[in-house]
Amino acid sequence: MQPVNILGDKMEIAYYPGCTLKTNAKEFEETAIKVFEKLGVRLKEINKWYCCGTVYSLATDNLMYRLAAIRNLIRAKEEGYDKLVTLCSICYNTLKQTNLMAKEDEDAMYKINSFMDEEPDYDGSVEVLHPLQILNEMMDEVKAKVKKPLDKKYAAYYGCLLLRPKEVAIDEYENPSVMERLIEALGGSAVDFPLKNECCGSYNVACNKEAVIDANYRIITNARKNGAEAIVTSCPLCHFNLKEIQKEVKKAYPDFVGLPVYYFTEIMAMAFGVKK
Protein backbone atom coordinates (compact mmCIF):
# COMPACT_ATOMS: atom_id res chain seq x y z
CA MET A 1 0.00 0.00 0.00
CA GLN A 2 1.08 3.59 -0.69
CA PRO A 3 2.34 5.42 2.39
CA VAL A 4 -0.11 7.99 3.71
CA ASN A 5 1.92 11.19 3.85
CA ILE A 6 -0.01 12.72 6.67
CA LEU A 7 0.66 9.69 8.87
CA GLY A 8 4.38 9.57 8.12
CA ASP A 9 5.62 6.00 7.85
CA LYS A 10 3.36 4.65 10.57
CA MET A 11 -0.01 3.04 10.12
CA GLU A 12 -0.92 3.41 13.78
CA ILE A 13 -1.98 6.65 15.32
CA ALA A 14 -2.92 7.75 18.85
CA TYR A 15 -6.65 8.16 19.19
CA TYR A 16 -8.38 10.53 21.61
CA PRO A 17 -12.08 9.61 21.98
CA GLY A 18 -13.64 12.33 24.14
CA CYS A 19 -16.61 11.84 26.48
CA THR A 20 -19.41 11.76 23.93
CA LEU A 21 -17.76 9.08 21.83
CA LYS A 22 -18.17 6.84 24.89
CA THR A 23 -21.80 7.80 25.41
CA ASN A 24 -24.15 9.23 22.77
CA ALA A 25 -21.82 8.66 19.85
CA LYS A 26 -20.67 5.08 20.47
CA GLU A 27 -21.65 4.10 16.95
CA PHE A 28 -19.28 6.77 15.61
CA GLU A 29 -16.32 5.30 17.47
CA GLU A 30 -17.16 1.69 16.70
CA THR A 31 -17.55 2.25 12.99
CA ALA A 32 -14.50 4.51 12.82
CA ILE A 33 -12.20 1.96 14.40
CA LYS A 34 -13.54 -0.76 12.11
CA VAL A 35 -13.38 1.12 8.83
CA PHE A 36 -9.89 2.41 9.53
CA GLU A 37 -8.80 -1.09 10.38
CA LYS A 38 -10.09 -2.14 6.93
CA LEU A 39 -7.92 0.58 5.47
CA GLY A 40 -4.91 -0.67 7.37
CA VAL A 41 -4.80 2.20 9.85
CA ARG A 42 -5.00 1.46 13.54
CA LEU A 43 -6.59 4.02 15.84
CA LYS A 44 -5.05 3.25 19.22
CA GLU A 45 -6.93 4.81 22.10
CA ILE A 46 -4.55 6.51 24.52
CA ASN A 47 -4.60 4.86 27.94
CA LYS A 48 -5.56 7.91 29.91
CA TRP A 49 -7.44 10.96 28.76
CA TYR A 50 -9.55 13.79 30.08
CA CYS A 51 -12.55 15.71 28.77
CA CYS A 52 -11.04 18.27 26.40
CA GLY A 53 -13.40 20.92 27.74
CA THR A 54 -15.21 21.14 24.37
CA VAL A 55 -15.43 24.73 23.14
CA TYR A 56 -12.05 26.41 23.17
CA SER A 57 -11.67 29.27 25.60
CA LEU A 58 -11.28 32.54 23.75
CA ALA A 59 -10.20 34.83 26.56
CA THR A 60 -6.60 35.96 26.35
CA ASP A 61 -6.09 35.24 30.03
CA ASN A 62 -7.89 31.93 30.51
CA LEU A 63 -5.32 29.17 30.53
CA MET A 64 -7.28 27.02 32.96
CA TYR A 65 -9.59 25.74 30.24
CA ARG A 66 -6.61 24.58 28.21
CA LEU A 67 -5.11 22.31 30.85
CA ALA A 68 -7.14 19.28 29.86
CA ALA A 69 -6.17 19.53 26.21
CA ILE A 70 -2.49 19.89 27.10
CA ARG A 71 -2.67 16.89 29.42
CA ASN A 72 -4.14 14.79 26.61
CA LEU A 73 -1.33 15.80 24.30
CA ILE A 74 1.21 14.93 26.98
CA ARG A 75 -0.39 11.50 27.42
CA ALA A 76 -0.11 10.83 23.69
CA LYS A 77 3.50 11.93 23.68
CA GLU A 78 4.30 9.78 26.71
CA GLU A 79 2.96 6.78 24.87
CA GLY A 80 5.39 7.50 22.08
CA TYR A 81 3.13 9.14 19.51
CA ASP A 82 3.81 12.31 17.58
CA LYS A 83 0.36 12.39 16.02
CA LEU A 84 -3.06 12.25 17.59
CA VAL A 85 -6.38 11.82 15.86
CA THR A 86 -9.83 12.54 17.19
CA LEU A 87 -13.22 11.99 15.61
CA CYS A 88 -15.37 14.63 17.24
CA SER A 89 -15.19 18.01 15.53
CA ILE A 90 -15.24 19.92 18.81
CA CYS A 91 -12.50 17.81 20.41
CA TYR A 92 -10.50 18.23 17.23
CA ASN A 93 -10.92 21.99 17.30
CA THR A 94 -10.00 22.33 20.96
CA LEU A 95 -7.00 20.03 20.83
CA LYS A 96 -5.78 21.57 17.59
CA GLN A 97 -6.13 25.17 18.74
CA THR A 98 -4.51 24.35 22.06
CA ASN A 99 -1.62 22.68 20.33
CA LEU A 100 -1.14 25.72 18.12
CA MET A 101 -0.99 27.81 21.25
CA ALA A 102 1.54 25.41 22.73
CA LYS A 103 3.72 25.85 19.67
CA GLU A 104 3.42 29.60 19.40
CA ASP A 105 2.80 31.11 22.80
CA GLU A 106 5.88 30.64 24.95
CA ASP A 107 4.57 32.85 27.69
CA ALA A 108 1.33 30.92 28.06
CA MET A 109 3.18 27.62 28.02
CA TYR A 110 5.57 28.80 30.69
CA LYS A 111 2.57 29.44 32.94
CA ILE A 112 0.86 26.18 32.09
CA ASN A 113 3.99 24.10 32.51
CA SER A 114 4.73 25.73 35.87
CA PHE A 115 1.17 25.18 37.04
CA MET A 116 1.16 21.50 36.07
CA ASP A 117 4.22 20.78 38.15
CA GLU A 118 3.34 17.10 38.25
CA GLU A 119 3.53 16.81 34.44
CA PRO A 120 6.48 16.93 32.06
CA ASP A 121 6.70 20.21 30.12
CA TYR A 122 4.87 20.25 26.82
CA ASP A 123 6.15 21.90 23.68
CA GLY A 124 3.46 21.42 21.06
CA SER A 125 5.17 18.50 19.36
CA VAL A 126 2.13 16.25 18.94
CA GLU A 127 0.32 16.98 15.71
CA VAL A 128 -3.47 16.91 15.97
CA LEU A 129 -5.33 15.40 13.01
CA HIS A 130 -8.89 14.72 12.01
CA PRO A 131 -9.63 11.36 10.32
CA LEU A 132 -11.04 13.18 7.30
CA GLN A 133 -7.56 14.56 6.67
CA ILE A 134 -6.26 11.01 6.56
CA LEU A 135 -9.09 9.84 4.32
CA ASN A 136 -8.41 12.75 2.03
CA GLU A 137 -5.21 10.98 1.06
CA MET A 138 -6.75 7.54 0.89
CA MET A 139 -9.65 7.94 -1.52
CA ASP A 140 -8.33 5.22 -3.85
CA GLU A 141 -7.99 2.77 -0.96
CA VAL A 142 -11.49 3.72 0.14
CA LYS A 143 -12.84 2.99 -3.35
CA ALA A 144 -11.09 -0.34 -3.40
CA LYS A 145 -12.78 -1.44 -0.19
CA VAL A 146 -16.34 -0.69 -1.27
CA LYS A 147 -18.51 -3.81 -1.36
CA LYS A 148 -21.99 -2.33 -1.39
CA PRO A 149 -21.84 1.05 -3.09
CA LEU A 150 -24.09 3.65 -1.51
CA ASP A 151 -27.16 4.44 -3.56
CA LYS A 152 -28.51 7.58 -1.92
CA LYS A 153 -27.92 11.28 -2.24
CA TYR A 154 -26.00 12.53 0.75
CA ALA A 155 -25.44 16.09 1.90
CA ALA A 156 -22.13 16.57 3.69
CA TYR A 157 -22.64 18.83 6.67
CA TYR A 158 -19.40 20.26 8.08
CA GLY A 159 -20.67 22.71 10.66
CA CYS A 160 -18.16 25.12 12.14
CA LEU A 161 -15.36 23.57 14.04
CA LEU A 162 -13.71 21.44 11.36
CA LEU A 163 -13.30 24.60 9.32
CA ARG A 164 -12.93 27.56 11.60
CA PRO A 165 -10.89 29.40 12.71
CA LYS A 166 -8.91 29.21 9.46
CA GLU A 167 -5.75 28.06 11.22
CA VAL A 168 -7.33 24.73 12.09
CA ALA A 169 -9.43 24.16 8.97
CA ILE A 170 -9.16 20.60 7.64
CA ASP A 171 -10.14 21.80 4.15
CA GLU A 172 -11.11 24.99 2.25
CA TYR A 173 -12.93 26.80 5.01
CA GLU A 174 -15.63 28.38 2.85
CA ASN A 175 -16.01 25.56 0.37
CA PRO A 176 -14.88 22.23 1.77
CA SER A 177 -15.17 19.11 -0.36
CA VAL A 178 -13.46 16.23 1.42
CA MET A 179 -16.68 14.64 2.69
CA GLU A 180 -18.29 14.99 -0.74
CA ARG A 181 -15.33 13.19 -2.29
CA LEU A 182 -15.66 10.51 0.37
CA ILE A 183 -19.35 10.08 -0.40
CA GLU A 184 -18.59 9.73 -4.12
CA ALA A 185 -15.77 7.29 -3.40
CA LEU A 186 -18.29 5.18 -1.50
CA GLY A 187 -20.56 5.12 -4.54
CA GLY A 188 -23.12 7.61 -3.25
CA SER A 189 -23.89 10.93 -4.83
CA ALA A 190 -22.92 14.08 -2.99
CA VAL A 191 -25.32 16.96 -2.83
CA ASP A 192 -23.92 20.43 -2.45
CA PHE A 193 -25.89 22.87 -0.32
CA PRO A 194 -25.20 26.39 0.86
CA LEU A 195 -25.62 25.78 4.57
CA LYS A 196 -23.07 22.98 4.77
CA ASN A 197 -20.74 25.05 6.92
CA GLU A 198 -23.32 26.90 8.94
CA CYS A 199 -23.57 26.38 12.68
CA CYS A 200 -26.21 24.00 14.13
CA GLY A 201 -26.69 26.19 17.19
CA SER A 202 -24.25 24.12 19.23
CA TYR A 203 -24.54 24.41 23.01
CA ASN A 204 -27.65 26.59 22.71
CA VAL A 205 -29.41 23.24 22.99
CA ALA A 206 -28.80 23.36 26.74
CA CYS A 207 -30.81 26.49 27.46
CA ASN A 208 -32.04 28.14 24.27
CA LYS A 209 -33.45 25.29 22.28
CA GLU A 210 -35.49 27.48 19.94
CA ALA A 211 -32.27 28.65 18.36
CA VAL A 212 -31.30 25.06 17.63
CA ILE A 213 -34.75 24.16 16.37
CA ASP A 214 -34.57 27.07 13.91
CA ALA A 215 -31.08 26.12 12.80
CA ASN A 216 -32.14 22.50 12.34
CA TYR A 217 -35.11 23.57 10.22
CA ARG A 218 -32.99 25.83 8.04
CA ILE A 219 -30.16 23.35 7.54
CA ILE A 220 -32.20 20.21 6.89
CA THR A 221 -34.70 22.01 4.68
CA ASN A 222 -31.89 23.56 2.72
CA ALA A 223 -30.21 20.19 2.25
CA ARG A 224 -33.49 18.58 1.25
CA LYS A 225 -34.32 21.29 -1.28
CA ASN A 226 -30.99 20.57 -2.88
CA GLY A 227 -31.92 16.94 -3.27
CA ALA A 228 -30.42 15.32 -0.18
CA GLU A 229 -31.86 12.08 1.14
CA ALA A 230 -29.57 11.97 4.17
CA ILE A 231 -27.07 14.12 6.04
CA VAL A 232 -23.51 13.14 6.88
CA THR A 233 -21.57 14.76 9.70
CA SER A 234 -18.54 14.33 11.93
CA CYS A 235 -19.67 16.04 15.10
CA PRO A 236 -21.65 14.38 17.91
CA LEU A 237 -23.22 17.71 18.85
CA CYS A 238 -24.28 18.48 15.25
CA HIS A 239 -25.56 14.91 15.11
CA PHE A 240 -27.65 15.45 18.22
CA ASN A 241 -28.92 18.86 17.15
CA LEU A 242 -29.78 17.71 13.66
CA LYS A 243 -31.13 14.28 14.44
CA GLU A 244 -32.49 13.96 17.96
CA ILE A 245 -34.71 17.02 17.95
CA GLN A 246 -36.42 16.55 14.59
CA LYS A 247 -39.74 15.81 16.34
CA GLU A 248 -39.64 19.17 18.06
CA VAL A 249 -38.74 20.86 14.79
CA LYS A 250 -41.77 19.27 13.21
CA LYS A 251 -43.92 20.68 16.00
CA ALA A 252 -42.56 24.18 15.49
CA TYR A 253 -42.62 23.98 11.69
CA PRO A 254 -45.45 21.75 10.42
CA ASP A 255 -44.07 21.82 6.86
CA PHE A 256 -40.78 20.32 8.08
CA VAL A 257 -39.72 16.98 6.66
CA GLY A 258 -36.77 15.38 8.41
CA LEU A 259 -33.77 13.51 7.04
CA PRO A 260 -31.70 10.67 8.45
CA VAL A 261 -28.35 11.79 9.87
CA TYR A 262 -25.20 9.66 9.80
CA TYR A 263 -21.61 9.94 10.87
CA PHE A 264 -19.24 9.70 7.94
CA THR A 265 -17.83 6.49 9.36
CA GLU A 266 -21.29 4.95 9.47
CA ILE A 267 -21.78 5.35 5.73
CA MET A 268 -18.27 4.01 5.23
CA ALA A 269 -19.18 0.96 7.28
CA MET A 270 -22.32 0.47 5.20
CA ALA A 271 -20.40 0.68 1.95
CA PHE A 272 -17.57 -1.53 3.19
CA GLY A 273 -20.11 -4.08 4.37
CA VAL A 274 -18.76 -3.87 7.91
CA LYS A 275 -21.20 -4.97 10.56
CA LYS A 276 -21.88 -2.58 13.40
Add this chain to the structure above:
Amino acid sequence: MNWLLSKVEELSGENLYACYQCGKCSAGCPMVNEMDLLPNQVILLVIRGDESVVDTKTPWVCAQCYQCGVRCPKNVDITKIMEALRLIKLRQNIDHIKLEKVKKNLPQIALVSATRKYTG
Protein backbone atom coordinates in the same frame (compact mmCIF):
# COMPACT_ATOMS: atom_id res chain seq x y z
CA MET B 1 -10.94 54.86 26.51
CA ASN B 2 -14.04 53.80 28.46
CA TRP B 3 -13.72 50.87 30.88
CA LEU B 4 -16.02 48.60 28.88
CA LEU B 5 -13.99 49.01 25.73
CA SER B 6 -10.70 48.54 27.50
CA LYS B 7 -12.02 45.47 29.33
CA VAL B 8 -13.33 43.95 26.10
CA GLU B 9 -10.08 44.67 24.31
CA GLU B 10 -8.08 43.19 27.15
CA LEU B 11 -10.14 39.99 27.33
CA SER B 12 -10.52 39.50 23.59
CA GLY B 13 -7.21 40.83 22.34
CA GLU B 14 -9.12 42.47 19.46
CA ASN B 15 -8.94 46.04 18.17
CA LEU B 16 -12.55 47.17 17.96
CA TYR B 17 -11.72 50.46 16.27
CA ALA B 18 -10.62 48.49 13.21
CA CYS B 19 -14.30 47.76 12.49
CA TYR B 20 -15.81 49.96 9.77
CA GLN B 21 -19.37 48.77 10.31
CA CYS B 22 -19.81 46.99 6.99
CA GLY B 23 -22.20 44.49 8.59
CA LYS B 24 -20.71 41.42 6.96
CA CYS B 25 -20.42 39.73 10.34
CA SER B 26 -24.13 40.12 11.00
CA ALA B 27 -25.02 39.05 7.49
CA GLY B 28 -23.31 35.70 7.98
CA CYS B 29 -24.19 35.06 11.61
CA PRO B 30 -26.34 31.92 11.89
CA MET B 31 -27.78 32.99 15.24
CA VAL B 32 -28.76 36.48 14.20
CA ASN B 33 -32.51 35.75 14.27
CA GLU B 34 -32.26 35.08 17.99
CA MET B 35 -30.27 38.20 18.77
CA ASP B 36 -31.59 41.50 20.05
CA LEU B 37 -28.47 43.30 18.93
CA LEU B 38 -26.58 42.59 15.72
CA PRO B 39 -22.93 41.61 16.06
CA ASN B 40 -21.76 44.81 14.34
CA GLN B 41 -23.99 46.86 16.64
CA VAL B 42 -22.34 45.18 19.61
CA ILE B 43 -19.05 46.63 18.48
CA LEU B 44 -20.52 50.08 18.16
CA LEU B 45 -22.05 50.02 21.63
CA VAL B 46 -18.87 48.75 23.24
CA ILE B 47 -16.91 51.55 21.60
CA ARG B 48 -19.45 54.01 22.94
CA GLY B 49 -19.13 52.49 26.39
CA ASP B 50 -22.81 51.56 26.52
CA GLU B 51 -22.91 49.02 29.33
CA SER B 52 -26.38 47.80 28.47
CA VAL B 53 -24.70 45.59 25.89
CA VAL B 54 -23.69 43.08 28.58
CA ASP B 55 -27.35 42.55 29.39
CA THR B 56 -28.47 41.76 25.85
CA LYS B 57 -29.22 38.26 24.58
CA THR B 58 -26.65 38.49 21.82
CA PRO B 59 -23.47 37.26 23.55
CA TRP B 60 -25.37 34.32 25.07
CA VAL B 61 -26.90 33.02 21.85
CA CYS B 62 -23.61 33.42 20.01
CA ALA B 63 -22.61 29.83 19.32
CA GLN B 64 -18.89 30.49 18.94
CA CYS B 65 -19.05 29.39 15.32
CA TYR B 66 -16.26 31.73 14.17
CA GLN B 67 -18.15 32.69 11.00
CA CYS B 68 -18.09 36.44 11.71
CA GLY B 69 -14.39 36.36 12.47
CA VAL B 70 -13.29 34.51 9.33
CA ARG B 71 -15.40 36.73 7.11
CA CYS B 72 -14.58 40.13 8.55
CA PRO B 73 -12.66 42.18 5.97
CA LYS B 74 -10.91 44.00 8.79
CA ASN B 75 -9.90 40.88 10.70
CA VAL B 76 -11.94 41.71 13.75
CA ASP B 77 -12.76 38.46 15.52
CA ILE B 78 -16.19 39.10 16.99
CA THR B 79 -16.24 35.54 18.31
CA LYS B 80 -13.69 36.69 20.87
CA ILE B 81 -15.57 39.89 21.61
CA MET B 82 -18.68 37.85 22.43
CA GLU B 83 -16.60 35.72 24.80
CA ALA B 84 -15.30 38.86 26.49
CA LEU B 85 -18.85 40.11 27.05
CA ARG B 86 -19.92 36.79 28.54
CA LEU B 87 -16.91 36.82 30.82
CA ILE B 88 -17.63 40.31 32.11
CA LYS B 89 -20.77 38.83 33.63
CA LEU B 90 -19.48 35.40 34.53
CA ARG B 91 -16.44 36.77 36.30
CA GLN B 92 -18.66 38.81 38.56
CA ASN B 93 -19.92 35.43 39.72
CA ILE B 94 -23.19 35.86 37.84
CA ASP B 95 -23.92 32.62 36.00
CA HIS B 96 -26.13 32.66 32.95
CA ILE B 97 -27.74 29.31 33.73
CA LYS B 98 -28.43 27.24 36.78
CA LEU B 99 -26.83 23.93 36.01
CA GLU B 100 -29.29 22.03 38.19
CA LYS B 101 -32.12 23.28 35.98
CA VAL B 102 -30.62 22.25 32.67
CA LYS B 103 -32.48 19.44 30.97
CA LYS B 104 -31.28 15.97 31.93
CA ASN B 105 -29.77 13.43 29.56
CA LEU B 106 -28.09 15.90 27.25
CA PRO B 107 -25.04 14.47 25.55
CA GLN B 108 -21.89 15.20 27.56
CA ILE B 109 -20.59 17.42 24.78
CA ALA B 110 -23.58 19.79 25.15
CA LEU B 111 -23.46 19.90 28.92
CA VAL B 112 -19.72 20.53 29.11
CA SER B 113 -19.97 23.29 26.49
CA ALA B 114 -22.79 24.92 28.40
CA THR B 115 -20.74 24.95 31.61
CA ARG B 116 -17.88 26.57 29.74
CA LYS B 117 -19.94 29.33 28.17
CA TYR B 118 -22.69 29.90 30.71
CA THR B 119 -21.10 29.36 34.13
CA GLY B 120 -18.07 31.05 35.63
Add this chain to the structure above:
Amino acid sequence: MKMVRIYIMGKEYRVPEGLTIMKAMEYAGYRYIRGSGCRAGFCGACATVYRKEGEYKLHADLACQTTVEDGMYLVQLPFTPANKAIYDLEKIRVDDKTLVNFYPEIARCVSCNTCTKACPQELDVMDYIQASLRGDVAKAAELSFDCIQCGLCAMRCPAEIAHYHVAQLARRLYGKYIAPRAKHLEKRVKEIEEGKFDKDMKKMMKMSIEELRKLYNARDIEPEEEV
Protein backbone atom coordinates in the same frame (compact mmCIF):
# COMPACT_ATOMS: atom_id res chain seq x y z
CA MET C 1 12.00 16.02 74.79
CA LYS C 2 12.68 17.77 71.50
CA MET C 3 10.06 20.42 70.73
CA VAL C 4 8.92 21.79 67.37
CA ARG C 5 7.21 25.09 66.53
CA ILE C 6 3.83 24.90 64.87
CA TYR C 7 1.27 27.62 64.10
CA ILE C 8 -2.37 26.83 64.68
CA MET C 9 -4.53 29.41 62.96
CA GLY C 10 -1.55 31.73 63.04
CA LYS C 11 -0.69 31.38 66.72
CA GLU C 12 2.64 29.83 67.62
CA TYR C 13 2.88 26.77 69.86
CA ARG C 14 5.74 24.54 70.91
CA VAL C 15 4.83 20.90 70.91
CA PRO C 16 6.79 17.66 71.32
CA GLU C 17 8.29 16.24 68.17
CA GLY C 18 6.66 13.10 66.82
CA LEU C 19 3.08 13.93 67.72
CA THR C 20 0.35 13.76 65.14
CA ILE C 21 -1.30 17.06 64.26
CA MET C 22 -4.32 15.94 66.22
CA LYS C 23 -2.35 15.13 69.37
CA ALA C 24 -0.29 18.29 68.96
CA MET C 25 -3.41 20.40 68.89
CA GLU C 26 -4.63 18.73 72.03
CA TYR C 27 -1.23 19.26 73.60
CA ALA C 28 -1.58 22.93 72.74
CA GLY C 29 -4.86 23.06 74.62
CA TYR C 30 -7.49 22.55 71.91
CA ARG C 31 -10.26 20.10 72.53
CA TYR C 32 -11.97 18.22 69.71
CA ILE C 33 -15.70 18.39 69.98
CA ARG C 34 -16.06 17.65 66.28
CA GLY C 35 -13.51 17.10 63.57
CA SER C 36 -12.26 13.89 65.08
CA GLY C 37 -13.61 10.40 65.02
CA CYS C 38 -11.72 7.17 64.61
CA ARG C 39 -8.24 8.63 65.20
CA ALA C 40 -7.04 5.91 62.89
CA GLY C 41 -7.29 7.31 59.37
CA PHE C 42 -10.63 5.76 58.48
CA CYS C 43 -13.43 8.14 59.21
CA GLY C 44 -12.27 11.23 57.33
CA ALA C 45 -13.38 13.63 60.07
CA CYS C 46 -10.04 15.30 60.71
CA ALA C 47 -9.19 17.06 57.45
CA THR C 48 -6.35 19.51 57.88
CA VAL C 49 -4.57 21.90 55.57
CA TYR C 50 -1.11 23.20 56.20
CA ARG C 51 1.89 24.87 54.68
CA LYS C 52 5.49 24.37 55.58
CA GLU C 53 7.95 27.19 55.93
CA GLY C 54 9.57 28.28 52.69
CA GLU C 55 7.20 26.31 50.41
CA TYR C 56 4.29 27.51 48.30
CA LYS C 57 2.58 24.11 48.37
CA LEU C 58 -0.66 23.88 50.30
CA HIS C 59 -0.79 20.41 51.80
CA ALA C 60 -3.95 18.59 52.74
CA ASP C 61 -3.94 15.65 55.11
CA LEU C 62 -5.59 13.88 58.00
CA ALA C 63 -4.72 15.34 61.40
CA CYS C 64 -4.73 11.93 63.05
CA GLN C 65 -2.27 10.50 60.52
CA THR C 66 0.21 13.28 59.95
CA THR C 67 3.17 14.06 62.17
CA VAL C 68 3.90 17.68 62.99
CA GLU C 69 6.98 19.29 61.50
CA ASP C 70 8.86 22.33 62.60
CA GLY C 71 7.42 25.49 61.06
CA MET C 72 4.04 24.03 60.07
CA TYR C 73 1.14 26.44 59.61
CA LEU C 74 -2.12 24.61 59.94
CA VAL C 75 -5.85 24.76 60.34
CA GLN C 76 -8.54 22.12 60.65
CA LEU C 77 -11.22 21.86 57.97
CA PRO C 78 -13.62 19.57 59.74
CA PHE C 79 -16.49 20.03 57.34
CA THR C 80 -17.05 20.82 53.67
CA PRO C 81 -20.50 22.08 52.77
CA ALA C 82 -21.77 19.97 49.89
CA ASN C 83 -25.15 18.95 48.61
CA LYS C 84 -25.87 15.29 48.28
CA ALA C 85 -28.31 14.42 45.56
CA ILE C 86 -31.45 12.67 46.73
CA TYR C 87 -32.20 9.39 45.03
CA ASP C 88 -33.87 6.09 45.62
CA LEU C 89 -31.36 3.49 44.61
CA GLU C 90 -34.15 1.01 43.93
CA LYS C 91 -35.68 3.32 41.36
CA ILE C 92 -32.80 4.90 39.48
CA ARG C 93 -31.27 3.26 36.48
CA VAL C 94 -27.62 3.12 35.71
CA ASP C 95 -26.56 4.41 32.33
CA ASP C 96 -23.96 6.80 30.99
CA LYS C 97 -25.97 9.83 32.14
CA THR C 98 -26.87 8.81 35.70
CA LEU C 99 -23.94 10.46 37.44
CA VAL C 100 -23.98 13.59 35.33
CA ASN C 101 -27.74 13.95 35.75
CA PHE C 102 -27.47 13.93 39.53
CA TYR C 103 -24.28 15.95 39.62
CA PRO C 104 -24.15 18.10 36.46
CA GLU C 105 -21.33 20.18 37.97
CA ILE C 106 -18.87 17.41 37.12
CA ALA C 107 -19.09 18.78 33.58
CA ARG C 108 -17.24 21.82 34.93
CA CYS C 109 -14.07 19.86 35.69
CA VAL C 110 -11.12 21.53 33.97
CA SER C 111 -8.63 18.74 34.72
CA CYS C 112 -6.50 20.93 36.94
CA ASN C 113 -5.67 17.89 39.11
CA THR C 114 -5.93 19.91 42.32
CA CYS C 115 -8.27 17.32 43.85
CA THR C 116 -5.80 14.50 43.27
CA LYS C 117 -3.04 16.51 44.89
CA ALA C 118 -5.26 17.22 47.90
CA CYS C 119 -6.41 13.67 48.56
CA PRO C 120 -4.90 12.18 51.74
CA GLN C 121 -5.86 8.74 50.50
CA GLU C 122 -3.75 9.27 47.39
CA LEU C 123 -6.65 8.48 45.10
CA ASP C 124 -6.75 9.52 41.46
CA VAL C 125 -9.59 11.86 42.21
CA MET C 126 -9.46 13.74 38.91
CA ASP C 127 -9.57 10.44 37.09
CA TYR C 128 -12.66 9.26 38.93
CA ILE C 129 -14.42 12.53 38.21
CA GLN C 130 -13.45 12.20 34.55
CA ALA C 131 -14.69 8.61 34.51
CA SER C 132 -17.95 9.80 36.06
CA LEU C 133 -18.35 12.48 33.42
CA ARG C 134 -18.07 9.97 30.61
CA GLY C 135 -20.49 7.64 32.36
CA ASP C 136 -17.97 4.97 33.31
CA VAL C 137 -19.61 4.09 36.64
CA ALA C 138 -17.53 0.95 37.19
CA LYS C 139 -14.27 2.81 36.81
CA ALA C 140 -15.39 5.68 39.04
CA ALA C 141 -16.39 3.16 41.70
CA GLU C 142 -13.13 1.29 41.45
CA LEU C 143 -10.92 4.39 41.54
CA SER C 144 -12.78 5.87 44.50
CA PHE C 145 -13.02 2.72 46.56
CA ASP C 146 -10.79 4.01 49.37
CA CYS C 147 -12.43 7.42 49.65
CA ILE C 148 -13.09 8.33 53.29
CA GLN C 149 -15.17 11.40 52.48
CA CYS C 150 -12.86 13.87 54.17
CA GLY C 151 -13.96 16.62 51.78
CA LEU C 152 -10.50 18.02 51.05
CA CYS C 153 -10.85 17.55 47.30
CA ALA C 154 -14.16 19.40 47.31
CA MET C 155 -12.71 22.27 49.29
CA ARG C 156 -9.96 22.77 46.71
CA CYS C 157 -11.85 22.24 43.46
CA PRO C 158 -12.22 25.33 41.26
CA ALA C 159 -15.20 23.72 39.56
CA GLU C 160 -17.03 23.43 42.90
CA ILE C 161 -17.56 19.69 42.59
CA ALA C 162 -18.43 17.54 45.60
CA HIS C 163 -16.35 14.62 44.47
CA TYR C 164 -17.03 12.22 47.27
CA HIS C 165 -20.80 12.36 46.80
CA VAL C 166 -20.40 11.58 43.11
CA ALA C 167 -18.08 8.73 44.01
CA GLN C 168 -20.46 7.37 46.60
CA LEU C 169 -23.29 7.27 44.08
CA ALA C 170 -20.96 5.54 41.63
CA ARG C 171 -20.09 2.88 44.18
CA ARG C 172 -23.70 2.39 45.17
CA LEU C 173 -24.73 1.97 41.55
CA TYR C 174 -21.82 -0.33 41.00
CA GLY C 175 -22.68 -2.44 44.02
CA LYS C 176 -26.34 -2.66 43.15
CA TYR C 177 -26.38 -2.95 39.38
CA ILE C 178 -22.97 -3.77 37.97
CA ALA C 179 -20.88 -5.90 40.31
CA PRO C 180 -21.60 -9.61 40.21
CA ARG C 181 -23.67 -10.65 43.22
CA ALA C 182 -21.68 -12.21 46.03
CA LYS C 183 -23.13 -15.71 46.36
CA HIS C 184 -21.82 -16.36 49.86
CA LEU C 185 -23.44 -13.14 51.06
CA GLU C 186 -26.80 -14.08 49.60
CA LYS C 187 -26.52 -17.50 51.17
CA ARG C 188 -25.69 -16.05 54.55
CA VAL C 189 -28.51 -13.50 54.43
CA LYS C 190 -30.90 -16.33 53.67
CA GLU C 191 -29.57 -18.35 56.60
CA ILE C 192 -30.01 -15.38 58.91
CA GLU C 193 -33.53 -14.85 57.71
CA GLU C 194 -34.31 -18.50 58.22
CA GLY C 195 -33.21 -18.16 61.82
CA LYS C 196 -30.10 -20.31 61.66
CA PHE C 197 -28.27 -18.04 64.12
CA ASP C 198 -31.13 -17.09 66.41
CA LYS C 199 -30.22 -19.62 69.04
CA ASP C 200 -26.56 -18.58 69.18
CA MET C 201 -27.55 -14.95 69.30
CA LYS C 202 -29.84 -15.49 72.22
CA LYS C 203 -27.08 -17.34 73.99
CA MET C 204 -24.60 -14.56 73.40
CA MET C 205 -26.97 -11.88 74.60
CA LYS C 206 -26.91 -13.51 77.97
CA MET C 207 -23.12 -13.74 78.19
CA SER C 208 -20.92 -11.46 80.28
CA ILE C 209 -18.45 -9.08 78.65
CA GLU C 210 -15.63 -11.34 79.73
CA GLU C 211 -17.12 -14.40 78.11
CA LEU C 212 -17.86 -12.44 74.96
CA ARG C 213 -14.31 -11.18 74.76
CA LYS C 214 -12.99 -14.72 75.07
CA LEU C 215 -15.32 -15.92 72.39
CA TYR C 216 -14.33 -13.08 70.10
CA ASN C 217 -10.63 -13.70 70.49
CA ALA C 218 -11.06 -17.38 69.78
CA ARG C 219 -13.17 -16.85 66.66
CA ASP C 220 -12.35 -18.48 63.34
CA ILE C 221 -11.47 -16.03 60.63
CA GLU C 222 -12.90 -17.41 57.42
CA PRO C 223 -10.77 -17.34 54.33
CA GLU C 224 -12.23 -15.05 51.68
CA GLU C 225 -14.35 -16.95 49.23
CA GLU C 226 -13.95 -16.43 45.54
CA VAL C 227 -16.85 -14.39 44.20
